[in-house]
Structure formats: structure tokens, C-alpha cells
Amino acid sequence: MADGLMTDALAADVTVAQDVRLRRPAGIRSIRLGDTKVSYVPDGDVRLRPLRLLPDTTDEVWAAHPEYLDATGHLVGSVGGLLVEHGDRALLIDAGFGPQEHRGPDGPISAIHGGALAQNLAELGRSPQDIEAVAFTHLHSDHLGWACHPAPGGDRPVFAHADYLISEQEWERRDLLEAQGMTEQVAALAPRVRTVTDGQEVFPGVHVRITPGHTVGHAEYVITGGGRRLIAFGDAVHSPIQIDHPEWSSAFDHDPALTADHRSRLVAELAEPGTIGFGVHFADVVFGHVRQEGDGPAWRPLDA
Structure with missing residues (x-):
């Protein structure tokens, strides 16, 4: 009985810790795939109105899942990029929001800001000059970010x-x-x-996968190494709650039906052995696996 109580207490502690992570933006997190290191590089964060972001949800849905909402009732999202390092080489996937902020009186976005990408690259031992290419999942402003802004104090690109x-x-x-x-x-x-095509290798162990839906030419990046693969799925999924409900498309999706169809396949793929997902907007749970639990799939973060 004592062992059972201890197990229950530990499980409760894990749940509480994960719930806290769902309500804060991610800091720097890194994992290794063999000889390749991948790191989330924070630039800022976004606060989202849940009913506006996912219009097929209801007040009852969010009342049943308070773990996703901060004290003001907003979904918390991360904004940044993914650094991929192989030997001396470095690739960046997406470039954050840049040195700006935006507040929306209406619509899905309540507030978004960036500006910390270069500082966090430095924390990881890299400068912008080390980046040989920036690979974009799509051309929305919270992914273009620093690619469209000059370096502080100058007029040259970062x-x-x-x-x-x-x-x-x-x-x-x-x-x-x-x-x-x-x-x-x-x-x-x-x-x-430099345009890229489906299946193209753009960096050692990094292949492009074109997945239209969120935008007309949305791209995912599949990174392999050490017997594992990581799928950087961009905005195919905005929140971990969509893992259990892939039919819930975002208000930002160019083609909601096409995105939902792809998301269903993606969730099944993320449940396969040796597969890790990277959700750039996933609060402090950016790296994770999909596991079948209870009535359906669920996102389980890596403790990276």
C-alpha cells in the first residue's frame, strides 16, 4: 500500500510539473541525434486567445483543460528557431519574430514579442555569422523575424x-x-x-518535406541521426491539445481541411518508435513524443 501511495504521489508531481511547463514559454533546450545536436533557440513568446486560435473548440473544452491557460486565460506559446549543428556547421530553422512586439485588440493573437534570438544563440556558443543557411517552414512574420531585420546598430542583415x-x-x-x-x-x-523541393537534403541529415495546408507551401524538416529522427513540423500544430484533437485547425491555416488531414497523419507518425517531434510554438514542451493514453494520443515532453 505504501509503495502504491508513493507511486501515486510521484505521478501527481510529474503531472503538476508538466502543467507548469504548459503555461510558460520555453527556454533553451537541446537534444542529440547521434553526431547532430538540435537546440531550441528562444526569441520571445506569444499569448493567444484560445477560442480565436482554435475556432472549433468551446468554453467547455478549455474549462476541462485549465492546464493550458495562464492566469489571464491565454494560451502561452513559444517563438524562436531550431539550431541544427553537425560538426562545425550550423543551420537555423525559422528566425523568430525579431526585435518588435505586437498587441492585438481582437483576433487570435493577444500579444507577441521577440528580440532574444541572437543572445540565446550566443548562449549556445554560436553567432549569426556561423549560420550557413536559414531554412523556413513558411513565410509568416513570427518565423521570418530576424531574417528581415538588420543587425542592431547597422544596416546589414543579421x-x-x-x-x-x-x-x-x-x-x-x-x-x-x-x-x-x-x-x-x-x-x-x-x-x-534559394528555393528547395520535397525530399531535398539541405544540411547533413536534414531533409525537406513539403506539407501544404497551413500555407500553400508549408515545409517540415526531418532530421535523422543516432538511429532516431526528429520532425520539425512548423505550424502544422500550434498547441499540444491538437495532438489529441487533430481535427481542430487553427484560424491561421490557409486550408483548414487539408491541414487537419495532414495533422492526423503526422500524429500517427510521431507515435512511431524512435520519432521525436519539435513544435516551435509548444510552450515549454517543444520537444516530445506522442503516446497513446486513455482515449487517444497525447503529447509527452522530453526532459531535454
């Missing part, structure tokens, strides 16, 4: 030596960005863009 890797489909439809008032961002990207 990643002055890097190519910008963007899927062919995404770059071909950059007119969609220009229609949203992002002409300056497109102009900042254009001189450095």
Missing part, C-alpha cells in the same frame, strides 16, 4: 552569410504576402532566397 531556404511552392506565391502588406519583408528576403 544572417549576412546565410542562404534563405524556402519551398518552391511558398516562394512562388509570395504575392499572398504582398497582398497582406508584407512587401518590405519579401524585398528583404529576395536577394538571399
Whole structure:
């Protein structure tokens, strides 16, 4: 009986600790895949209105899952990039939000800010000059970030030596960005863009996977090493609660039905042995596995 009580107490402690992580943005976290090191590089965070972000949810859903919401009733999300290091080489997947902030009186985003990416790269022993390429999952402002801003105190790009890797489909439809008032961002990207295609290896052990839905040319990056693989799935999933409900698409999804269909397949894939997921907006649970628990799949973070 005593052993059973102790086991129950430990399980309760683990649940409480995980719940805390769901309500705070992620700090630097790293894992190894054989000779490759991958690290989440924080730039800032975002506070989201849950019913606006996931319009198929209800007040009852969120009342049943208070662990996802902060004291003001917002979903907490991380904003940053993924550093991939192999030997002396370094690739960055997505570039955060940059040195700016935005508050929305309405809509899914209540507040978002960035600015810490370069400092956190330094904490990881890297400078922007070390980055040989920035690979984008898609062309939304919370992923373009520092790629469109000059280095502090100057007018040169932060990643002055890097190519910008963007899927062919995404770059071909950059007119969609220009229609949203992002002409300056497109102009900042254009001189450095190198388009990539489905299945292409863009860095040792890193392959592109084109997964339209969230945007017309949304890309995921599959990183393999040490007998494991990591899927950096960008904005195919915004919150861990969608793992158990892949049918819930985001208000930001260009094609909600297509995204939901892909997300269902992705959740099944993330449950396969040796597979790790990386959710760039997943609060302080950015690295994790999918496990079948209770009535369905659930996101279980790695203690990285």
C-alpha cells in the first residue's frame, strides 16, 4: 500500500510539473541525434486567445483543460528557431519574430514579442555569422523575424552569410504576402532566397518535406541521426491539445481541411518508435513524443 501511495504521489508531481511547463514559454533546450545536436533557440513568446486560435473548440473544452491557460486565460506559446549543428556547421530553422512586439485588440493573437534570438544563440556558443543557411517552414512574420531585420546598430542583415531556404511552392506565391502588406519583408528576403523541393537534403541529415495546408507551401524538416529522427513540423500544430484533437485547425491555416488531414497523419507518425517531434510554438514542451493514453494520443515532453 505504501509503495502504491508513493507511486501515486510521484505521478501527481510529474503531472503538476508538466502543467507548469504548459503555461510558460520555453527556454533553451537541446537534444542529440547521434553526431547532430538540435537546440531550441528562444526569441520571445506569444499569448493567444484560445477560442480565436482554435475556432472549433468551446468554453467547455478549455474549462476541462485549465492546464493550458495562464492566469489571464491565454494560451502561452513559444517563438524562436531550431539550431541544427553537425560538426562545425550550423543551420537555423525559422528566425523568430525579431526585435518588435505586437498587441492585438481582437483576433487570435493577444500579444507577441521577440528580440532574444541572437543572445540565446550566443548562449549556445554560436553567432549569426556561423549560420550557413536559414531554412523556413513558411513565410509568416513570427518565423521570418530576424531574417528581415538588420543587425542592431547597422544596416546589414543579421544572417549576412546565410542562404534563405524556402519551398518552391511558398516562394512562388509570395504575392499572398504582398497582398497582406508584407512587401518590405519579401524585398528583404529576395536577394538571399534559394528555393528547395520535397525530399531535398539541405544540411547533413536534414531533409525537406513539403506539407501544404497551413500555407500553400508549408515545409517540415526531418532530421535523422543516432538511429532516431526528429520532425520539425512548423505550424502544422500550434498547441499540444491538437495532438489529441487533430481535427481542430487553427484560424491561421490557409486550408483548414487539408491541414487537419495532414495533422492526423503526422500524429500517427510521431507515435512511431524512435520519432521525436519539435513544435516551435509548444510552450515549454517543444520537444516530445506522442503516446497513446486513455482515449487517444497525447503529447509527452522530453526532459531535454
